[in-house]
Amino acid sequence: MEQQATEKRTVSPSDTAAPAPPKADLWSTVLQQLDDVAQRLGLNPGIHAILRQPERELTVAVPVLMDDGQIEVFTGYRVQHSSARGPCKGGLRYHLDVNLNEVRALAALMTWKCAVAGIPYGGAKGGVCCDPVRLSENELCRLTRRYTAMIMPIIGPKRDIPAPDVNTNPQVMAWIADTVSMLEFQTVIDIVTGKPVPLGGSLGRREATGRGVAIVTAELLRRKGRALAETTVAVQGYGNVGSSAATILNEMGCKIVAVSDVTGGLYNPHGLNIAAINEHVARHPRGWLEGYSAPDVERITNEELLTIDAHVLIPAALEHQLRADNAARVQAEMIIEGANGPTTREADEILNDRGVVVVPDILANAGGVVVSYFEWVQDLQCFFWDEDEVNRHLKRIIVRSFDEVWAFSEAHKVPLRLGAYMLAVDRVAEALQARGIFP
Numbered sequence: 346m347e348q349q350a351t352e353k354r355t356v357s358p359s360d361t362a363a364p365a366p367p368k369a370d371l372w373s374t375v376l377q378q379l380d381d382v383a384q385r386l387g388l389n390p391g392i393h394a395i396l397r398q399p400e401r402e403l404t405v406a407v408p409v410l411m412d413d414g415q416i417e418v419f420t421g422y423r424v425q426h427s428s429a430r431g432p433c434k435g436g437l438r439y440h441l442d443v444n445l446n447e448v449r450a451l452a453a454l455m456t457w458k459c460a461v462a463g464i465p466y467g468g469a470k471g472g473v474c475c476d477p478v479r480l481s482e483n484e485l486c487r488l489t490r491r492y493t494a495m496i497m498p499i500i501g502p503k504r505d506i507p508a509p510d511v512n513t514n515p516q517v518m519a520w521i522a523d524t525v526s527m528l529e530f531q532t533v534i535d536i537v538t539g540k541p542v543p544l545g546g547s548l549g550r551r552e553a554t555g556r557g558v559a560i561v562t563a564e565l566l567r568r569k570g571r572a573l574a575e576t577t578v579a580v581q582g583y584g585n586v587g588s589s590a591a592t593i594l595n596e597m598g599c600k601i602v603a604v605s606d607v608t609g610g611l612y613n614p615h616g617l618n619i620a621a622i623n624e625h626v627a628r629h630p631r632g633w634l635e636g637y638s639a640p641d642v643e644r645i646t647n648e649e650l651l652t653i654d655a656h657v658l659i660p661a662a663l664e665h666q667l668r669a670d671n672a673a674r675v676q677a678e679m680i681i682e683g684a685n686g687p688t689t690r691e692a693d694e695i696l697n698d699r700g701v702v703v704v705p706d707i708l709a710n711a712g713g714v715v716v717s718y719f720e721w722v723q724d725l726q727c728f729f730w731d732e733d734e735v736n737r738h739l740k741r742i743i744v745r746s747f748d749e750v751w752a753f754s755e756a757h758k759v760p761l762r763l764g765a766y767m768l769a770v771d772r773v774a775e776a777l778q779a780r781g782i783f784p
């Protein structure tokens with residue numbers, strides 16, 4: 346799974362038919378951030394207006410024949426925020442909290458992320474409101490294939506390329522590629538990234554987001570003059586992103602003192618045994634931390650993890666985990682946003698005032714989409730790279746992006762998030778200006 350939800354939920358059919366509005370709206374967070382940046386950049390009002398609305402939005406009602414013979418209808422979305430800098434790019438999320446505003450926000454974050462990383466894409470996101478834990482493998486397959494068929498008119502290797510996100514994985518990507526290939530009577534593997542390696546996936550894609558998080562953490566620590574071996578880290582979310590980040594940072598010498606997932610957290614101030622935890626997760630039928638025990642390991646809640654005593658906090662679960670009610674209690678000196686939108690605007694302000702350095706999502710978790718870009722390039726050329734080459738190029742791009750955001754933020758005397766957003770919006774605006782308005 347690309348990222349991991351933080352709470353376990355059960356669902357009745359009525360939940361899937363009428364998704365409840367989210368507690369806090371990520372889309373309004375993203376719009377406020379854009380408005381703020383537009384003002385600081387003195388952005389052309391027309392360009393600002395263009396960026397305030399997604400280019401294209403598709404809502405689909407996805408009927409699925411369930412294993413018990415009943416039909417259930419799920420609501421799915423694909424939102425293309427911007428294609429100014431290239432084909433739209435972004436993941437597909439399966440979660441009960443998925444709604445149009447969340448998908449809009451996540452699509453816009455992809456536009457900024459690709460611009461910060463300097464890769465030739467715009468931004469998109471997809472989602473289906475469902476609880477994948479409740480669905481069998483066959484139901485997930487049918488849901489994915491029907492959703493794919495329904496969004497096919499707007500996706501394509503040069504239009505919009507989906508990828509994994511929360512609760513979707515290489516298998517889901519394989520079903521998407523196969524569905525499009527069957528309907529188009531040709532092999533279309535470049536329609537998605539994050540595929541299994543035997544189907545044109547890239548080596549290194551699975552760990553790419555976590556590796557990018559680790560590279561960014563190392564870059565920040567270097568600038569702060571703190572040795573990796575003297576650094577303690579807490580990671581919220583032990584899905585694809587959190588587990589890879591924890592594993593790679595541990596290999597680099599950091600002490601991982603706390604990790605958590607939907608089932609709760611583990612804490613050991615002397616450092617957790619990440620290899621043993623990974624073995625446990627690999628054996629667990631759902632890949633969860635549940636049931637893991639070891640001497641000196643204390644069970645903690647997700648909420649406790651966020652405020653635990655560690656130098657670095659990596660929220661790598663869902664959005665709006667750091668809020669006005671807990672930001673003042675965060676003990677970490679540095680926050681690396683592995684998830685998309687884990688910090689509310691209020692929390693961001695509190696953390697800034699307290700001098701906590703926050704590396705924003707659009708930079709910190711860009712490693713995934715960067716290796717997605719490499720996968721797409723490899724698929725288009727039908728020429729595949731070895732893993733060292735993938736990791737070398739990933740490091741080069743993430744370090745370059747970090748340097749650019751750092752320098753820009755210093756020059757403008759703004760926090761890293763604002764610097765990253767200003768850089769991103771400026772790059773997208775430049776592309777829009779160069780293209781002009783059609784017709």
Ligand code: GLU
Binds near residue numbers: 506509710717
């Ligand atoms: N879902 C990931 C993200 O939020 C990856 C997107 C992609 O590879 O296109 O960045």
